[in-house]
Amino acid sequence: MEDSLPRVPLPSLEESCERFLAWCAPLLTADELAATEAEVGAYLRSGGPGRVLQAALEEYDATEGVHSWLDTFWPYRYLGRRDRIALNANFFFLFQDAAPAQPPAEPQVERAAGLIAAALHYKHQLDQELLPPVVQRGAPQTMEQNKYLFSTTRIPGAQQDTVRAPYTPQWPGPSDARHIVVFFRGGMVKLDVLGADGTPYGLDDLRAGLRAVLDGGEPAGADAPVGHLTTMARAEWAAARASLLAHHPHNADALDDVETALFCVCLEDFAPADTQETCDELLHGDRGNRWFDKAVSFVVFADGRAGINVEHCELDGTTILSFVDALLSTPAEEHSRASGARSQGLPALQPITFRLDDALRAQVRSAADAFAQYGADTATRTVSFDDFGASTAKSLGVSPDAFVQLAYQLAHQRAKGRLGATYESIATRQWRRGRTEAMRVVTPEIVDFVAAMEDPATDPDTRRAALRTAARAHITRAKECQAGDAPEQHLWELELIQRRRGAELGVTEQPALYRTPGWLTLRDDYLSTSSAPSTHIQYFGFGSTSSRCIGVAYVLLPERFHLYLSTPMPVADQMHRFADHLREAVDELRDLLASDRSTN
Structure with a gap:
């Protein structure tokens, strides 16, 4: 079945550079954006380093036996990291408690x-190859990882x-x-x-x-x-x-x-x-x-x-x-x-x-x-919403994932006084050997939404409109990531090609794009988020990804919403403020949308 799946599409260099600028712009000052744009232009110029590296990647993607242009990326992405994987990379699920008719004498055994x-x-x-293929929205999903x-x-x-x-x-x-x-x-x-x-x-x-x-x-x-x-x-x-x-x-x-x-x-x-x-x-x-x-x-x-x-x-x-x-x-x-x-x-x-x-x-x-x-030295916290779930968001006319991601941004603004780069993992298993794509959550529409929520002079109708606009933009970007239209992993693999083969290809120095405010800011996570929706899971968790990042692992189900947060101990107070503000933000957004429906 695996070979019958479509290959991960390789974006053009122009597409990824254009998306990269659009994705990092909301996080940059005007001067930072201008400096980033200048280096993107140099990267893209005819005969420039981006063109050379893209040509090498296209050649690799067309090589017999290569399943995806990401075939080399993934081993480096995970196997190349040199820090500890315990707490930093491994993840966990806490199962739902067993509920036998009669409690066993030896529950552990x-x-x-x-x-x-x-x-x-x-x-x-x-x-025995008896496992039925996973199908989502009519599309078969890769089963390659079952081998591991x-x-x-x-x-x-x-x-x-x-x-x-x-x-x-x-x-x-x-x-x-x-x-x-x-x-x-x-x-x-x-x-x-x-x-x-x-x-x-x-x-x-x-x-x-x-x-x-x-x-x-x-x-x-x-x-x-x-x-x-x-x-x-x-x-x-x-x-x-x-x-x-x-x-x-x-x-x-x-x-x-x-x-x-x-x-x-x-x-x-x-x-x-x-x-x-x-x-x-x-x-x-x-x-x-x-x-x-x-x-x-x-x-x-x-x-x-x-x-x-x-x-x-x-x-x-x-x-x-x-x-x-x-x-x-x-x-x-x-x-x-x-x-x-x-x-x-x-x-x-x-x-x-x-x-x-x-x-x-x-x-x-x-x-x-x-x-x-x-x-x-790692601070953690569980947060549970037993009065809110995906069904609640749907009843209010908003995508559940968009709703909680907007709540994260509002809570982060209130906890840390700013928006920051936010990663969300998007599954791409409809592609051959597909894994995940890196979505960056902060859009211009989210910036406008948070500003509207934080301005006391903004009326409820304006806030609701900003919320719904930001939610639609979130879903649009998520769909683009699922379709393989995302810039980060593509540009990152081009950087890795330069590291591995730069001398051979005549690109002897790291292109300046990878030292720009845009590249560095976009990938400096303040929030690293991922979801695991399963009725058999109570909590899902992983460590944070940097010295100021909050890891946000969430289980969003129709009737409940559970999170496990982690961050380095020096910024534990900010994580706890984020958790407190998140509870307020969920209630506030729910009430804002509910009041709209009650008046119609």
């Missing part, structure tokens, strides 16, 4: 076994990371691994979940295996949990991994067990005090009870609450939403039956241990302390 059984059923469907749900692990590199995964020349076809890795109190256990013939273990068997892990006494390796190393900056972790491999040959086998495992299950020995703490633990649990490089890690707390932590390099939220919806929309017993699971006795289990010297142990402790401090 019951929930974890159910998630394992459901995931094994999903893998069976994936391996199981047995996929990000491998740290000195310059750029790589991915170890099935469906590759090194590992053709589906994963043949039969085990998962279970974490408990910093220890790691290899637990078989498929029998020798590939048949899933029955639910009772899985429960027995998990119980054996919990009852196993002091976990092997818990005194120096190597999982802490996955919280390090990537080049540092790459060096530490090399040291692990060089120190003792046994460590290669241990890494192989972790990296080829179908997925991880992280069992916590406590129940978080509240929803906020639960979300924080899902984002950056820091007791060595994680392997943040693993594509999929289920986290199950002592009281049965559960969620997922996802490594982002090959998996976007839309793919994980489909995965989670499939897991949680059907009882575990039905998943187990449909997968062909049967009782096979207690699954084989074996501690995964690493041989460490004093230097490696010190590195584990240092990584643990540094990440604990990093988590402590």
